[in-house]
Amino acid sequence: MEKETAEKRIAELRSIIERLSYEYYVLDRPSVDDREYDRYYQELLQLETDFPQFFDANSPTQRVGGAVLEGFQKVTHKRMMLSLGNAYNLEDLQAFDQRVRNEVKNPRYVAELKIDGLAMSILYQNGRFIQAVTRGDGTIGEDVSANVKTIKSIPMTIALDGEVEIRGEVYMPKRSFEQLNEIRKQNEEDVFANPRNAAAGSIRQLDSAVAASRGLDAFWYYFVNASEYGISSHHEAMAKMDELHIRTNPKRKLCDSIAQVWEYIQEMSAQRDTLPYEIDGIVVKLDQLSDQEHMGYTVKTPRWAIAYKFPAEEVSTKLLNIVLSVGRTGRITPNAVLEPVRVAGTSVAAATLHNEDMIKQKDVRIHDTVIIRKAGDIIPEVVRALSEKRDGTQQPYSFPTQCPICQSTLVRFPDEAAHYCINQDCPARVVESMIHFASRDAMDIDTLGDKKIEFLHHQGLLATIEDIYRLHEHKEELKELEGFQEKSVEKLLAAIEASKQRPLEDFLFGLGIRQVGKKAAKLLAKHYLQIDALMAADEGELTSLKDIGEITAKSVVAFFQEAKNQELIVRLRSFGLNMISEREAITESMFSGKTVVLTGSLTSLTRNEAKAILERLGANVSGSVSAKTDLVIYGEAAGSKLTKAKQLNVVVMDEAAFMKEVGQYEN
Numbered sequence: 302m303e304k305e306t307a308e309k310r311i312a313e314l315r316s317i318i319e320r321l322s323y324e325y326y327v328l329d330r331p332s333v334d335d336r337e338y339d340r341y342y343q344e345l346l347q348l349e350t351d352f353p354q355f356f357d358a359n360s361p362t363q364r365v366g367g368a369v370l371e372g373f374q375k376v377t378h379k380r381m382m383l384s385l386g387n388a389y390n391l392e393d394l395q396a397f398d399q400r401v402r403n404e405v406k407n408p409r410y411v412a413e414l415k416i417d418g419l420a421m422s423i424l425y426q427n428g429r430f431i432q433a434v435t436r437g438d439g440t441i442g443e444d445v446s447a448n449v450k451t452i453k454s455i456p457m458t459i460a461l462d463g464e465v466e467i468r469g470e471v472y473m474p475k476r477s478f479e480q481l482n483e484i485r486k487q488n489e490e491d492v493f494a495n496p497r498n499a500a501a502g503s504i505r506q507l508d509s510a511v512a513a514s515r516g517l518d519a520f521w522y523y524f525v526n527a528s529e530y531g532i533s534s535h536h537e538a539m540a541k542m543d544e545l546h547i548r549t550n551p552k553r554k555l556c557d558s559i560a561q562v563w564e565y566i567q568e569m570s571a572q573r574d575t576l577p578y579e580i581d582g583i584v585v586k587l588d589q590l591s592d593q594e595h596m597g598y599t600v601k602t603p604r605w606a607i608a609y610k611f612p613a614e615e616v617s618t619k620l621l622n623i624v625l626s627v628g629r630t631g632r633i634t635p636n637a638v639l640e641p642v643r644v645a646g647t648s649v650a651a652a653t654l655h656n657e658d659m660i661k662q663k664d665v666r667i668h669d670t671v672i673i674r675k676a677g678d679i680i681p682e683v684v685r686a687l688s689e690k691r692d693g694t695q696q697p698y699s700f701p702t703q704c705p706i707c708q709s710t711l712v713r714f715p716d717e718a719a720h721y722c723i724n725q726d727c728p729a730r731v732v733e734s735m736i737h738f739a740s741r742d743a744m745d746i747d748t749l750g751d752k753k754i755e756f757l758h759h760q761g762l763l764a765t766i767e768d769i770y771r772l773h774e775h776k777e778e779l780k781e782l783e784g785f786q787e788k789s790v791e792k793l794l795a796a797i798e799a800s801k802q803r804p805l806e807d808f809l810f811g812l813g814i815r816q817v818g819k820k821a822a823k824l825l826a827k828h829y830l831q832i833d834a835l836m837a838a839d840e841g842e843l844t845s846l847k848d849i850g851e852i853t854a855k856s857v858v859a860f861f862q863e864a865k866n867q868e869l870i871v872r873l874r875s876f877g878l879n880m881i882s883e884r885e886a887i888t889e890s891m892f893s894g895k896t897v898v899l900t901g902s903l904t905s906l907t908r909n910e911a912k913a914i915l916e917r918l919g920a921n922v923s924g925s926v927s928a929k930t931d932l933v934i935y936g937e938a939a940g941s942k943l944t945k946a947k948q949l950n951v952v953v954m955d956e957a958a959f960m961k962e963v964g965q966y967e968n
Contacts, residue, residue: 307352314345318361319456323546327454359430359457364450364513372507372747373443379907380525382422382436382468383601385584385608391563394585397607398559405592411535412565413553415582415608416520418472419501421449423521425465430457435504438742440909445504451513459545461530467547469521473500474578477516494647496579518578520550527590528938534588555588566609573611582610595941597925604925613674615684618642620669623654623698625705627729629737629813631722633704633711635660637671637683645675652681656718657700664688666695704729725865731765732758734813738766742819743811744800748793756784767869769797770876805832805882814860816853824848825857832870832880836861888966893919895931898946901939905960914963926951934959 302310321338325331331338346362349355357363388394401408420436433449434442449455449471459465473481478496485492493499503515524538532538536555543549552569556562566583573580587593587605596605619640626634635654642649652673654660665671669686702711704722706729711720722730735754739746749769757763760782762775772779772794779790803811806826810819817825828846829835835857843854860866874880897920899911906914911934912922926933926945933946936956946953954962 302348302351304352304354307348308355311345311348311352311355314341314348315357315360315458317341318345319458319546322361322453323456325453327546327548359450361457364453364457373445373505375437375441376432376434376444377441377909378422378434378437378439379466379909381909382420382439382442383598383603384439385606386599386602388585388607388609389612394559394562394607394609397585401587401592401596401605404596405587405589408592409588410556410559410562411539411553411586411588412556412562413522413584413586414520414550414569414576414580415584416470416472416522416550417495417497417579417581418470418519419497419504420468421445421471421504421519422466422468422525423449423455425459425461425467427462428458428460430455443505447509448504448506448512449519451509452517452519454518454548456546459547461545463529464526466525467521467542468523468525469519471500471504471517471519472496472578473503473515473517476577477518481515495645519548521547522549522584533590535586535590535593536588538590559585570611580611582608584608591941595945597942599924614645615672615674616642616644617670617672617687618649620665620667620671620683620686622667623660623665625701627704627706627722627727627733629730629733630815631724631727631730633720633722635698635700637665637673639671639673642673644673644681649673649675649681652683654683657720658718660698660700666691666697668695728758735763735766735769737813738811739769739800740811743807744803745807746793746796746800748789748796756782765869767872767876770801770873770878772797801876801878803879805830805880808832808878808880809835812860812866814857816856821849821853826882830882832874836867836870888918890918890966891962892932894921895919896921896923896929897932897934898923898926898930898942899934899936900926900942901936901956903936903956905956911959918963918966 318338318341321331321333321341325338342361345360349360349362386397388397398408421433422436422442423433424431430450431446432444433446434444436442450457452471473496475496478493478499481499482492493502499515500517503512503517506512521542522539524532524542527535527538527541530541532541536553539549539553554561554565556565562583562585569580569583585607587596593603593605596603598604620637621640622638623635624638626636628634635656637652637654639650639652654665663683663685665683665686669688670690671686672684673681674684675681700720703709704711704724704727707722707724707727709722709724709727712723713720724730732755735758736751738744739749739754741747746769754763757772762772762778763769776790776794779785779793780787804826806819806823809817809826809832810822824846825835829838838858840851840854840858843849843857844851870880892915897915899908899915899922903911915922920932923930926942926949928949930946930949930951933943933951933953934956935943935953943953
C-alpha cells in the first residue's frame with residue numbers, strides 16, 4: 302500500500318472505531334457486531350505497525366494501556382476546581398433558592414445525579430485530547446492522562462477547535478467493582494471498601510495496563526468554557542457535549558422551580574439502588590451561564606450550585622467492645638467494636654464514639670444493640686443505643702485513666718471534651734506524627750505511607766520525624782527488608798530528598814501543632830516568612846493576625862517553647878529542610894489593603910498569575926462584586942461582574958492599565 306493511501310485509510314479507520322466505541326460504550330446501541338469491530342481494529346493495528354510514521358498517541362489502539370510511569374506530574378488548573386456547598390433537606394434547598402432569587406430574576410435550575418467517583422478535568426486542544434488532571438486541592442492536581450485514556454467512552458478527538466475544558470467524575474460501575482473484588486479475593490489481596498475507593502486507586506496506578514483492566518467509566522457534567530463558544534446555558538452546554546460524543550448522564554432535568562427539583566430528588570432517591578453506578582446525592586445548578594457569572598463564588602464554593610446529600614443509611618448491630626486509639630497530638634478516641642454489618646455499600650466493623658461525654662450522653666454500653674450510620678457517607682459513627690433491647694448483659698463503660706499504649710496518665714484539658722496522652726514519646730503518638738508529617742498535604746513523601754511507616758517503626762528504623770531524613774544511612778539494610786527492592790528504596794530516598802524543598806506552610810502543617818491546620822499554616826508562613834520569626838512570636842502578636850484566635854496562638858507558642866521541639870527544628874534544619882517561605886514579602890502598592898475582583902479573559906497572563914501578583918502587592922482577591930469591592934480589573938469578554946461594578950460605582954481598570962501599574966513592581 303502506498304504511503305498516502307495508508308495515511309488516508311488509517312485516519313478513516315480511527316474515525317470509524319471512535320464512532321463505533323461511542324455507539325457501544327455511550328449509547329449502548331452498537332451498529333456492528335464484535336467480530337466486525339475487531340476486523341477494523343486489527344486492520345488499523347497492522348497499518349500502524351507497517352507505517353510507524355503515522356503513530357498517534359490518541360489512536361484507539363493506544364487505549365489498552367501499557368505505559369509504566371515513575372510518578373504523576375503536578376499540574377496547576379487553569380481554572381480552580383472548587384467543591385460544592387451541601388444541602389441535607391428541603392429547607393436547605395429553599396434557602397439556596399432564596400439566596401439565588403435575591404440576585405437573579407426567575408431562575409431555572411438543572412438537577413443532575415451526583416456520581417460517587419473521582420473528580421476529573423480533561424482538556425482538548427483543536428479537537429485532540431491533551432490531558433486529564435485530578436481535582437487535587439482544587440488548585441493543583443495530578444496528570445493521570447495515561448490512565449484516563451484507557452476509558453473507552455472518552456473520545457480522543459472531538460469536532461471542535463480551540464481549547465475545550467470538560468469536568469466530570471471517573472467512576473467504577475457496580476459490576477466492575479464486584480468483579481474486581483472477586484479477583485482480589487481469589488488472589489488473597491485486600492478488597493476495596495467501595496467503588497469510589499476502587500476508582501481512585503485504579504486511576505493512581507503507575508501501570509496504565511492495570512487501570513485499563515479495571516473497567517472504569519466516566520460521566521461529564523461541566524463544559525467549563527462553554528460561553529466562549531456562544532453557549533448561554535448549562536443545559537445547552539450539556540447538549541453540546543452530547544453532540545461532541547462526550548458522555549453525559551441522561552438522567553438530568555431542567556427545572557423551573559425548587560419544587561420541581563425536590564420532585565426530581567424524590568424520583569431519583571427511589572431509583573438509587575437500581576442504578577448500575579453509585580450516587581450520593583443530587584447536584585443543582587443555575588442554568589443560565591450569565592446568572593452563574595452574576596452569582597459568583599465564595600472562597601471555597603460556587604454560589605450558583607449546591608449538592609443535595611442523601612440521608613445517611615442507618616442500620617442496627619451489636620456493640621461488642623470499646624477500644625481506644627491514640628492520635629498524633631495524643632488525643633484519645635474511643636471506638637466501638639461492632640458485629641460486622643453492611644452500611645452504604647461497605648462492611649463496617651468499627652465506628653467512632655468521639656469522646657467520654659458522647660458515650661455518657663448517648664448512654665452507650667458494651668453489648669448494646671446500636672444504630673450506626675456513615676457521617677457524610679464516609680465515617681461510621683454510633684447514632685444511639687436501643688435501650689429497649691437490653692437484657693441485663695450490657696455493661697456501662699468506664700473511661701480509662703491511662704494511655705492504652707504507654708500507660709501514661711491521661712489528661713483532660715479545660716473546655717475540651719477529649720482526653721490526651723501527653724507523653725511525647727508514646728509509640729502511638731510517634732507513629733501517627735510521622736504519618737502526618739509524610740502525608741500529601743504536609744511533606745508529600747508519597748512513597749512513605751501509613752503501613753510503611755508502621756513497618757519501619759517496628760524494624761527500629763523510624764523512631765522520630767528526623768529519622769525519616771536518616772533513612773539514607775540504612776540504604777543497604779532497607780534493601781534486605783521484605784517488600785523493599787533496590788528500585789523502591791531509590792524512589793523512597795528520592796522522595797524524602799525532594800520533600801526538603803516543600804514550602805514553609807507545608808512544613809508547619811506537618812509538624813502537627815495543635816489547632817494549626819492547612820489554612821492557619823499558610824497564613825502563618827505568609828506572614829512570618831521564616832520559621833525563626835514565628836518561633837519568636839508571642840500570643841499577642843499572633844492573635845493580632847486575621848483568623849488566628851487565642852486558642853491557636855496559645856498552642857503555637859506552647860509548641861515552640863518546648864525544648865524538644867526547638868531541638869527538632871534545629872536537627873531538621875541541619876538536614877536541609879526549607880524553613881523560609883517561598884512567598885514574597887508583600888510590596889506596598891496602590892492595591893494594598895484593597896478588595897479586588899478579576900473578570901473577563903486576560904491576554905497577558907492567566908487569572909491565577911494575576912491573582913498571585915495582586916496578593917504579592919497586598920490585595921485581597923475576591924470572586925464576586927459587592928459594595929465592599931474596591932476595584933474590578935477586567936479583560937476581554939467581561940460580563941455581569943463588570944456591569945455590576947459600574948452599577949455600584951466601583952472603580953474599574955482594564956488589563957492594559959493593570960499591566961502598566963504592576964510593571965513598576967514586578968520584575
